[in-house]
Amino acid sequence: MAAYILKRLLALVPVLLGLTLIVFLIMAAIPGDPATAILGSYATPENVERLNQQLGLNRPLPEQYLLWLGNLLEGDFGRSYSLNRPVLDEVLERFSATLILAGSALILASIFGLLAGIVSAVRQFGWTDRIVTFFVLIGLSTPSFFLGLLLILVFAVNLGLLPASGMYAIYGGGDLPDLLRHLLLPAVTLAVVATGVIARLTRTAMLEVLRQDYIRTARAKGLSERRVVYLHAAKAALVAVVPVIGIQAGFVLGGAVYIETVFQWPGIGAMLVKAISTRDILLVQGGVLVVAASYVLFNLAADVAQSSLDPRLRR
Amino acid sequence: MRCAKHLFPMAAAAMMVLAYPSESAAQTPPNVLIVGQIAEPQSLDPHAVTAVNDFRILMNVYDGLVRYADGTLEVEPALAESWEVSEDGLTYRFELRDGVTFHDGAPLNAEAVKFNFDRMLDEEHPYHDTGPFPLSFFFSAIENVEAVDELTVEFTLSEPYAPFLSNLAYPTGLIVSPAAVEQHGEDFGRNPSGTGAYRFEEWASNQRVVVTRNEDYWGGAPELEAVVFRPITDANTRVAEMLSGGLDLMVEVPPDAMNDFRQADDFQVYEQAGPHLWFLILNMREGPFTEKAARQAVNYAIDKQTLVEDVLQGTADVASGPIAPAFAWAYNEELEPYPYDPERARQLLEEAGYEGDTVTFYVTEGGSGMLDPVAMGTAIQADLAEVGMNVEIETYEWNTFLDRVNPGLEGKADMAEMAWMTNDPDTLPFLTLRTEAFPESGGFNSGYYSNEEVDELLNQARASTDPEERAELYRQMQEIVYEDAPWAFIANWKQGAVTTAAVQNFGLQPSFFLMLHDVTKQ
Numbered sequence: 001m002a003a004y005i006l007k008r009l010l011a012l013v014p015v016l017l018g019l020t021l022i023v024f025l026i027m028a029a030i031p032g033d034p035a036t037a038i039l040g041s042y043a044t045p046e047n048v049e050r051l052n053q054q055l056g057l058n059r060p061l062p063e064q065y066l067l068w069l070g071n072l073l074e075g076d077f078g079r080s081y082s083l084n085r086p087v088l089d090e091v092l093e094r095f096s097a098t099l100i101l102a103g104s105a106l107i108l109a110s111i112f113g114l115l116a117g118i119v120s121a122v123r124q125f126g127w128t129d130r131i132v133t134f135f136v137l138i139g140l141s142t143p144s145f146f147l148g149l150l151l152i153l154v155f156a157v158n159l160g161l162l163p164a165s166g167m168y169a170i171y172g173g174g175d176l177p178d179l180l181r182h183l184l185l186p187a188v189t190l191a192v193v194a195t196g197v198i199a200r201l202t203r204t205a206m207l208e209v210l211r212q213d214y215i216r217t218a219r220a221k222g223l224s225e226r227r228v229v230y231l232h233a234a235k236a237a238l239v240a241v242v243p244v245i246g247i248q249a250g251f252v253l254g255g256a257v258y259i260e261t262v263f264q265w266p267g268i269g270a271m272l273v274k275a276i277s278t279r280d281i282l283l284v285q286g287g288v289l290v291v292a293a294s295y296v297l298f299n300l301a302a303d304v305a306q307s308s309l310d311p312r313l314r315r
Numbered sequence: 316m317r318c319a320k321h322l323f324p325m326a327a328a329a330m331m332v333l334a335y336p337s338e339s340a341a342q343t344p345p346n347v348l349i350v351g352q353i354a355e356p357q358s359l360d361p362h363a364v365t366a367v368n369d370f371r372i373l374m375n376v377y378d379g380l381v382r383y384a385d386g387t388l389e390v391e392p393a394l395a396e397s398w399e400v401s402e403d404g405l406t407y408r409f410e411l412r413d414g415v416t417f418h419d420g421a422p423l424n425a426e427a428v429k430f431n432f433d434r435m436l437d438e439e440h441p442y443h444d445t446g447p448f449p450l451s452f453f454f455s456a457i458e459n460v461e462a463v464d465e466l467t468v469e470f471t472l473s474e475p476y477a478p479f480l481s482n483l484a485y486p487t488g489l490i491v492s493p494a495a496v497e498q499h500g501e502d503f504g505r506n507p508s509g510t511g512a513y514r515f516e517e518w519a520s521n522q523r524v525v526v527t528r529n530e531d532y533w534g535g536a537p538e539l540e541a542v543v544f545r546p547i548t549d550a551n552t553r554v555a556e557m558l559s560g561g562l563d564l565m566v567e568v569p570p571d572a573m574n575d576f577r578q579a580d581d582f583q584v585y586e587q588a589g590p591h592l593w594f595l596i597l598n599m600r601e602g603p604f605t606e607k608a609a610r611q612a613v614n615y616a617i618d619k620q621t622l623v624e625d626v627l628q629g630t631a632d633v634a635s636g637p638i639a640p641a642f643a644w645a646y647n648e649e650l651e652p653y654p655y656d657p658e659r660a661r662q663l664l665e666e667a668g669y670e671g672d673t674v675t676f677y678v679t680e681g682g683s684g685m686l687d688p689v690a691m692g693t694a695i696q697a698d699l700a701e702v703g704m705n706v707e708i709e710t711y712e713w714n715t716f717l718d719r720v721n722p723g724l725e726g727k728a729d730m731a732e733m734a735w736m737t738n739d740p741d742t743l744p745f746l747t748l749r750t751e752a753f754p755e756s757g758g759f760n761s762g763y764y765s766n767e768e769v770d771e772l773l774n775q776a777r778a779s780t781d782p783e784e785r786a787e788l789y790r791q792m793q794e795i796v797y798e799d800a801p802w803a804f805i806a807n808w809k810q811g812a813v814t815t816a817a818v819q820n821f822g823l824q825p826s827f828f829l830m831l832h833d834v835t836k837q
Contacts, residue, residue: 079501089520149552
């Protein structure tokens with residue numbers, strides 16, 4: 001197992017290298033450059049050239065990339081020119097905020113998705129199944145930015161129960177309860193779609209497992225229905241669902257962009273969008289690198305979890 | 316199933332516990348002003364930034380040698396108590412206010428002022444590498460800065476440059492503490508120190524910038540204990556945060572929210588027209604707009620009143636010429652906007668010999684000062700279709716758009732949207748309407764307007780040291796440009812802000828800066 005994980009981690013290196021090269025080339029190919037973005041209306045050719053020189057962007061492209069790569073190997077991600085601070089500081093700060101948000105959303109989605117899936121499989125075609133399926137479909141088809149605004153309107157503006165935006169209270173606060181209060185609405189919003197996907201798949205997987213012989217045997221042995229469903233069947237169904245949760249982790253990370261914007265969550269998605277529009281290439285590179293690495297690591301974690309659940313996959 | 320039964324009450328209980336201490340969600344702290352900004356500042360080094368969003372903070376932390384008098388774009392003394400301009404317009408001598416100190420305790424003196432401009436302009440300066448300084452060209456006319464004595468500083472210009480004083484009042488002219496620059500180097504932007512009414516306290520990235528009352532402020536300490544600037548990029552979220560009580564003041568209110576706030580008792584709405592112009596550049600080198608009659612026809616054909624009332628929902632005024640009315644001292648009161656007159660437009664088009672050729676119209680998706688460019692572009696297209704003009708829209712993302720428009724419209728388009736916000740009436744026409752400002756000479760005259768008289772007037776105005784004479788030259792220039800119609804003059808943006816009823820003594824400025832020295836909160 002350890003050798004397998006190590007191999008997968010090593011495979012990460014060329015993936016990330018290729019990715020940074022592609023991102024670098026795309027950023028170089030799209031029209032507009034950082035100097036124009038900074039200068040806006042004042043971007044005369046003369047001013048642009050002067051600023052590019054100050055920013056070190058007048059060097060040839062390959063040189064710029066290799067310079068960046070060389071610095072990266074020394075642990076230096078460079079300095080963001082749109083934020084005037086080291087890229088690494090910004091990226092780590094932003095990414096931990098995204099991890100908190102996406103992580104809680106994924107936990108919520110897993111718990112509620114699995115429960116909803118199991119419940120509706122057990123009561124297939126019953127009222128519970130119909131109601132659950134109805135809500136799952138609504139959840140799957142509601143645009144998350146719209147749901148987010150709706151929740152803000154109800155819980156922050158009308159009821160005044162929860163804060164509308166941000167990660168911590170502006171004055172005071174900063175402790176765990178404060179974080180949780182700010183986290184609740186965005187995490188729920190982000191979790192909704194993933195909950196739907198997980199619920200649908202769990203239901204299918206459970207239905208399949210429940211028809212298997214060993215479940216009939218378990219029932220015939222006189223085990224309680226609860227034991228049959230939650231211990232025997234659910235465990236087997238989980239093998240099919242876990243990789244989906246891994247993939248959903250990727251979607252949740254991606255979907256965080258919208259949610260972060262709506263709730264003003266200081267995460268990496270919102271940062272990347274702004275970095276691209278200001279053509280802040282070093283910040284884009286740093287951000288993409290971290291997001292891509294984490295995406296691959298999530299999938300690896302899901303694979304490892306799956307094989308530990310299913311002895312047949314171990315070699 | 317049973318498990319799920321327990322889970323929902325548990326979740327509901329957890330929600331209630333989380334929601335219980337709701338005072339911070341509903342109320343801002345007493346005597347602290349929470350301001351909803353549109354983005355995270357780029358830096359708090361006034362020489363390194365270009366965005367109004369950053370200027371809103373900076374103007375409260377720093378002072379310049381001069382500043383705009385309340386409610387105007389006219390220059391008055393600030394850190395400099397007085398100044399003298401030499402007859403030839405080449406030497407400016409400032410007498411500094413005595414006894415002013417920076418927030419870090421260092422004294423404000425002539426050497427400190429010299430340090431500020433040398434850092435920006437002199438590539439050999441030891442702290443020139445703490446930039447970049449994108450707007451340093453505002454001061455490119457400066458040849459030399461000399462500290463004559465402790466409190467006298469003299470600027471020598473390479474050529475007469477009338478906008479100099481007005482540029483000193485711009486954030487790029489704010490004076491930073493040399494000691495703080497020396498101490499923090501390239502991180503000065505995160506550890507700012509000035510002489511302003513509020514001193515920098517804290518910058519929590521992506522969450523807030525906090526400034527606190529400067530007890531020793533030379534203009535008298537402000538009443539507010541502190542001001543917190545929060546970046547909230549999404550306009551709808553900013554409105555929701557205002558409605559739920561998380562903000563005391565918000566800027567750049569979306570037009571439709573403005574009407575809601577206007578009708579609510581707990582809020583106060585502010586509006587102020589700024590030095591902004593939204594216009595269409597017309598390509599005078601080729602196509603239908605080589606004819607003056609066709610250019611005037613466009614000005615007559617566009618229903619500007621409906622544009623500002625319906626599309627912009629009252630957040631702009633109809634523009635009449637190349638200089639915004641906010642520059643009251645230089646604005647030509649006699650110009651009336653081209654009236655909406657489709658009949659006249661049709662006549663003029665006929666006169667110009669326009670025969671239904673396709674007119675390519677560059678529209679941007681958004682961008683600094685562009686208001687609602689897609690909706691406006693579409694409305695303009697419809698107005699022009701009404702008088703028989705066949706307009707085809709091409710839409711581009713902002714940076715791409717600038718990349719296409721700035722090098723000139725020749726061979727690409729007949730018409731393009733554009734907006735500028737400036738601090739001096741000189742800037743926009745000088746950079747965009749002179750023959751010497753053709754794109755091939757490095758200017759922004761993307762429509763190739765050329766009129767010797769206008770060139771001459773603008774050059775004279777720039778060299779004149781007498782404000783009265785300058786104003787008169789600008790008024791003449793406006794008349795000619797109005798008649799020549801190298802642009803379609805559309806709108807002057809009004810900035811909108813909302814405060815809670817508790818906020819007092821607040822007013823917006825035509826500069827679009829946020830001045831919070833006198834503001835109080837009940």
